Amino acid sequence: MENKKKVAFYTLGCKLNFSETSTIARDFQNEGFERVDFEEIADIYVINTCSVTDNADKQFKQIVKKAMKLNDKAFVAAVGCYAQLKPEELAAVDGVDLVLGATEKFKITDYINDLSKNDMGEVHSCEIEEADFYVGSYSIGDRTRAFLKVQDGCDYKCTYCTIPLARGISRSDALENVLKNASEISQQGIKEIVLTGVNIGDYGKGEFGNKKHEHTFLDLVKALDEVEGIERLRISSIEPNLLKNETIEFVSQSRTFVPHFHIPLQSGSNDILKKMKRRYMRELYTERVAKIREVMPHACIGVDVIVGFPGETDEHFLETYHFLNDLDISYLHVFTYSERDNTEAVDMDGVVPANVRSKRSKMLRGLSVKKRRAFYESQIGTNRTVLFESENKEGYIHGFTENYVKVKTPWNPELVNTLHEINLTKIDEDGSVRMEFINVEA
Structure with a gap:
């Protein structure tokens, strides 16, 4: 087993990209690859790109350069939104061997038979109309919370946005599959799930590429609230016209939604x-x-x-x-x-x-x-629940309350990934909030 090929990942952009990178990484591990940090020497570097800002384009070149510095013989693959929109441009970047568009990125392991460097990046992209199927994803093992993808693509025509061109039509995961993924996440001991997608309020549209509305976003929220073992659920970005009063009211009474x-x-x-x-x-x-x-x-x-x-x-x-x-x-x-x-x-x-x-x-x-x-x-003087993160930052451990106040307390490794009742006491110089534990055993 000594000669396992090593693969490293770099993700640009949104929570949705993080959930998809994590899924692609699990596919590599299932194929016998060993996942390593991007800072380490690897045989393959996979970069999940973003197209939302100019900066993401420039960042891509720097990341490729970094990979080539670590191992100039490494195989470099680009996937994601920018890879769909401008495949030739990415393929022309020095060091890039493979560029996969929207339909191909989840089949990346099929393309990695030959790890020899190419003079010019090989492109496998599609017309975005072909991206009409759905691949469920979630991220675990990267942090205290998991990003769970429930929806992909967008039917909106905002005049500044390339996402519909990069990700295709709006389509959703089957409710049973979302619940199955949520259960799998909770079994890993992860306490918080963040729902993610391109336009998650549109959930229920186009299950597997058809336009049938089987379930609504409210159905999804209600069903997830019942999943055993999840302590917290967070809705990421949702359009104001799709955030209905019923959903707001349900969240206010919910067991797990924050x-x-x-x-x-x-x-x-x-x-x-x-x-x-x-x-x-x-x-x-x-x-x-x-x-x-x-x-x-x-x-x-x-x-x-x-x-x-x-x-x-x-x-x-x-x-x-x-x-x-x-x-x-x-x-x-x-x-x-x-x-x-x-x-x-x-x-x-x-x-x-x-x-x-x-x-x-x-x-x-x-x-x-x-x-x-x-x-x-x-929020000062109120009692909240905090979920602690895993990093020791200058002798402190940080965490977020259910209503997203960032708190800090002196580092204690036993607090990592645990929930505690606290009282918020004062705002620190760095902008985070000091706290006191309510139950003293902590």
Whole structure:
């Protein structure tokens, strides 16, 4: 067994990519490969790419360079969204041997018979219309929580987004399969599952490529709440028009779902939302936040927002800024608009200069810091449950409460991956929150 081939993985982008990398890695292990860290010498390096920001493109080249430095004879494969959108571009990067598109990435082990280096990357991609089948995935072994994929692809036509081109139509996993995967995760002793997908609120559409609606997102949430052995379930990003009041009410009463929502807004200006072809106006967003606050006053609400979209004037931006400033939310994820080939927005007038985009981004990041601080302050003195992570950071162990407050306490390895009742005492200089245990045995 000494001569087992070694494989290492690097994931760019979202939680969905992490769940898929983990699944691909298990396939390699089932084929007799040994998984090692990306920092180690391996025979094969697999890079799961992302196409959401410009930065991901540049990062790819640096990661390939890093792999080649570790072992210049290693076989390098690229999979994921960018590999689907720009396969030839990735194949031309020095050191890349194989590029697999959306339908091929889960068959990667079939392509790895010959590990000799190629002069030019070999491309196996498909027309995205062919990506009409569903492959379930989840990530374990990488962290305290697992990412469970429930849905893939998107039928929305947002004018800035390449995801439908990279991942195909919206399609969902069968409910029985999601529940089976959730059970498998809970048997590994993992305490928290994060539901992930491209557009998870669309769950139930296109099970295995047909358009039949067998189950809704609410059905999924209710069924998962019954799975034995799971302590916590977290809904990752969900569109405001698909986050229904029934779901919010169910989460507020749920055994396992935590009071944390991440809801993309993208702009606080209705003019810009229309240009983006989003499926709601800002008024609906206000209603969703109000509903969450009504039934879960202590919930954490995160918001995605894009700055510098074509046609975004100073007035539009200030509309977004004031809208978010007045909204009772907890933090922002700020994205600076970047041009993407084959999207409608790339041909729109009113291009916002890069320095203006950067300034707006900075303003919203500053607002996010203020919002998070205010949210944390509102939680001081309350009792919460924390799940501790596994890393020792400068003598402290960190964890997150059910409503996503980051807490810290002096390092104790026995706390790793355990849940504890705590009281939140004060905000530390680094922005995390100090705590005291409620049950003293801890």
